[in-house]
Amino acid sequence: MEVEERKMLFKLTKGKGSVSGFTDSAGVTHVPGDVVELPASYLGKKWLEPVEKAKKVVAAPSKVEPAEPVAVAEPAPDVPLEKKTKKHRSMSS
Numbered sequence: 001m002e003v004e005e006r007k008m009l010f011k012l013t014k015g016k017g018s019v020s021g022f023t024d025s026a027g028v029t030h031v032p033g034d035v036v037e038l039p040a041s042y043l044g045k046k047w048l049e050p051v052e053k054a055k056k057v058v059a060a061p062s063k064v065e066p067a068e069p070v071a072v073a074e075p076a077p078d079v080p081l082e083k084k085t086k087k088h089r090s091m092s093s
Helices: none
Strands: 007-012 035-039 048-050
Antiparallel strands (some): 007 048
16 A cells, blocks of 8 residues: 655745756656745755745625715815015125
8 A cells, every 4th residue: 555645835946055946756856946846845945935826815894884974174265475575685894
C-alpha cells in the first residue's frame, strides 16, 4: 500500500541563501521566483518560501447612512478693499 505524501506550494526565494535553479522529478527546471509543488517535508528550507492559497474575503455590507443636509451660510456682505499704501524707505546717511 503506497502512502501519498501531502504536497504544498513553495516559491523559490531570491537572494542570499537561494538556489540558482531547481529541477523537479518531471525534469522541469525552475528558477528563483517560480512557484513549485513539493512534498510538505520541504517546509522550513531556507531556499523555499511557503505559498498560501488566496483566501476569499467576504466583506460584510456596510451600512449606508443618508447624509445630513448642511446649512448653507449666507455670503458675507461686500466690503470694499482698502488699497495698501506704499512705504518708502528713507535714504539718510
